Amino acid sequence: MNAKRLFGSILLMCMLVALGAGCAKKTTDSMPASATKVEISDKDTDWQSKPAPVTRSLSEDEMRAAQREQAQRDLGNMIFFAFDSFELTPESRDVLSAKADAMKKYSLFNIVIEGHCDERGTSEYNLALGERRAKASQQFLNQLGIPDSRMTIVSYGKERPLDPGKSEAAFSKNRRDEFKLQN
Amino acid sequence: MKLKTWILTCLLVLLFAQSSKAGEVLSVDIFGPGQSKVNILVLPARGPGGPGSSALAKSFSENVQSDISYLPFLRLAYMNEILGGDPSKGLKADDIDFKPLQLGRIDLVMTVGGQGQEIEARVYETYTRKLLLGKSYSQVDESGVPLVADRFAAQLMRVLTGKSGFFDSTLAFSKRVNGGKELFTGSALGRGITQITNDGGFNVSPSWSKDGRYVAYTNISDKGHRLGIWDRGKRISRLRKFGGNVAISPTFTPDGSIAISLSINGHPDIYLLDADMNPGKPLAPSWAISVSPSFDLSGRKMVFCSGRLGGPQIFLLNRDSGVVDRITYEGNYNTRPSLSPDGRFVVFARLTGDGHRIFLRDLVANQERQISFGPGNDEDPSFDPDGYFVSFASSRNGGTKIFVTTRYGDPAKQIPTGAGDAMAPAWGVAPALN
Numbered sequence: 001m002n003a004k005r006l007f008g009s010i011l012l013m014c015m016l017v018a019l020g021a022g023c024a025k026k027t028t029d030s031m032p033a034s035a036t037k038v039e040i041s042d043k044d045t046d047w048q049s050k051p052a053p054v055t056r057s058l059s060e061d062e063m064r065a066a067q068r069e070q071a072q073r074d075l076g077n078m079i080f081f082a083f084d085s086f087e088l089t090p091e092s093r094d095v096l097s098a099k100a101d102a103m104k105k106y107s108l109f110n111i112v113i114e115g116h117c118d119e120r121g122t123s124e125y126n127l128a129l130g131e132r133r134a135k136a137s138q139q140f141l142n143q144l145g146i147p148d149s150r151m152t153i154v155s156y157g158k159e160r161p162l163d164p165g166k167s168e169a170a171f172s173k174n175r176r177d178e179f180k181l182q183n
Numbered sequence: 184m185k186l187k188t189w190i191l192t193c194l195l196v197l198l199f200a201q202s203s204k205a206g207e208v209l210s211v212d213i214f215g216p217g218q219s220k221v222n223i224l225v226l227p228a229r230g231p232g233g234p235g236s237s238a239l240a241k242s243f244s245e246n247v248q249s250d251i252s253y254l255p256f257l258r259l260a261y262m263n264e265i266l267g268g269d270p271s272k273g274l275k276a277d278d279i280d281f282k283p284l285q286l287g288r289i290d291l292v293m294t295v296g297g298q299g300q301e302i303e304a305r306v307y308e309t310y311t312r313k314l315l316l317g318k319s320y321s322q323v324d325e326s327g328v329p330l331v332a333d334r335f336a337a338q339l340m341r342v343l344t345g346k347s348g349f350f351d352s353t354l355a356f357s358k359r360v361n362g363g364k365e366l367f368t369g370s371a372l373g374r375g376i377t378q379i380t381n382d383g384g385f386n387v388s389p390s391w392s393k394d395g396r397y398v399a400y401t402n403i404s405d406k407g408h409r410l411g412i413w414d415r416g417k418r419i420s421r422l423r424k425f426g427g428n429v430a431i432s433p434t435f436t437p438d439g440s441i442a443i444s445l446s447i448n449g450h451p452d453i454y455l456l457d458a459d460m461n462p463g464k465p466l467a468p469s470w471a472i473s474v475s476p477s478f479d480l481s482g483r484k485m486v487f488c489s490g491r492l493g494g495p496q497i498f499l500l501n502r503d504s505g506v507v508d509r510i511t512y513e514g515n516y517n518t519r520p521s522l523s524p525d526g527r528f529v530v531f532a533r534l535t536g537d538g539h540r541i542f543l544r545d546l547v548a549n550q551e552r553q554i555s556f557g558p559g560n561d562e563d564p565s566f567d568p569d570g571y572f573v574s575f576a577s578s579r580n581g582g583t584k585i586f587v588t589t590r591y592g593d594p595a596k597q598i599p600t601g602a603g604d605a606m607a608p609a610w611g612v613a614p615a616l617n
Contacts, residue, residue, distance in 0.1 A: 124518070
C-alpha cells in the first residue's frame, strides 16, 4: 500500500515537473530573451532600487510650486448652478465647506472665484449673473471664516464655456463657479 | 383688337396719373403705416457716347445695386419686366423712353455711365421724368468704387426718405480674436472693417458717444471687469477699474456721460459717472441685477434690464419723475433693450421656445411684435440713429454674425464682418475710419 502510494506520488511529481519544464521551455522559446528580462526586472526590484524622492532637498521655489499644485487640486473643485439661478445646491455647499477647510490649510494662497454662465442667456445679463454666482460662493466661504480679502471675483458671463456643445448636458457644465489660485 | 384697347386704356390712365402727379416728387415715408415698396430699375452701365462702358462703371452699378438690396423700401426690378427690353439710348432723360417703364410699374430708373476714371449716375422718376439725383465722380480707382457707390446710395436714400443714418453710421462690434474678443469698426455695409482695440481678454458691449469720438466698452480679464474708452482721434484706449466686481454695459448718454452697471453696493446697479468717472447715485436702484441701459435722444428716458421682479424683464425709467415702469410682461427672459432715438420704440431679446428672438414694443400704442425669426439665437438688438434699422447678432448660419432688419421686421440681411464670430453691434454717427 505504502509502496503504491509512494509510486503514485513520484509519478505525480514527475508529471508536474514535466509539465513545468514544458511550460518553461515554451515561454523561453516563444518570447525574446530581452522581453522576459524586462518582465522580471519590472517586478519588485526596480521599485526598491529607485532612489527615494526625498533624498534630495527641494528648493523653496520647488516646494512652493508643489504646495501650490496641491492647493489648486484641493481647492479646484467647481460647483454648478441651475439655469438663470445663483442659488447654491446642497452638493455645492458640501464642496464649498471642503474648500473652506482647504483654504484654512493653505493660508498662504488667495483664490479667484470665476462665475460662468451657459450660452442660453444674453451676454450682458449673464455677466451680472456670473457675478452673482461667484458672489454666492464668496459669501458662503466668508460665513465659514474665510475673509473676503482672500477672495477675488471675476465674472466671465458666457465668454468662456467649459463645453462648447449645444445640449443641456453641455449647458449644465457651463453654469459654474471655478476656483483658481491667485497669481 | 382687345389687346390694343387694353393698352390704350392703360396709357390713358397713366397719362392722367402723370398729369395729376406732375408737380410732386416721389418721397418714401419709411416710418408711415404700411410701408410701400418702390420699384427701381438700374439700366446697364454704358459709355457716355454709346454702349461701351468702363469696368469701373459696371462695378459701381453692381455695388449700388448691392447697397439698394439693404433698403427694404426699394425693390430692384429686372429688365425682363420691361416690354421691349432696355428703353434707353443714353444716360439722360431725353435718351430714355419712359413709357415702357411706366407700364412696367417702375417708379425709379437709374442710369450709370463711365469712361476711364469718370463715373456718372442719375436716378429719374419715371412718371414725372424728373431727375431725382445726379452725381458724377472723377478720378475713381478700383478700391474707391464701393465707397463712391455707398455715397450715391446714401444720397438716394436721403432724397427718398430724408434719412441716411444707415449709410452714414459706423458700426462698432465685438469679434472673436485669438481666444478672446476685441472691438472692430466698419460701415453698416461691412466696408473698412478695422480692429480698434488690442487689450487682451474679452472686449464686449461697445457703445458710441453721440458725437462719434469715443467708444465705451467692458474689458474682461483675470484682472476683473474694466471700463474701456477708445478715443477715435488718438486711436488709443484706456482701461479703468471700479470698486465692486463688475463694470457691465457702459452706455453713453446723449450729453456725453457714461451710464454703467457697477456692483459697488453689493449687486449690479446702473450708475451715471461724472466727468471724473466717479459714480453718483444709482439710477432706478433695486436689490437685484440691473444692466443694459439705453437712452432716447433727450436722455430723460432710460430703458434697462432688471431681475427685480424675478426673471430678467425690461423696465423704463422716466428720469424726470423717477418713476420706473415694467414694460415687458410676456416671456420669462427679456434682456438687452435698445430705445429708439425718439423714445417711442424699444427693441429687446426675448427667450422663446426656439431661442432668443428680437421683439419690438411700441410704448405709445402699447403693442408688441416680433421682428426677427431665427433660427438659432438673435441677440444684442440696436437701433440705428434714425430709429428705422435694427442691427443684431444671430447664430442662424452657424457661427454668430451681425444682421440688420428694420423695425417692421423686414427680412434680415447679414452685414459682412469677415471670418470669426461677431456680435454686439452698436451704431455711431462717426464716418468710417480712413
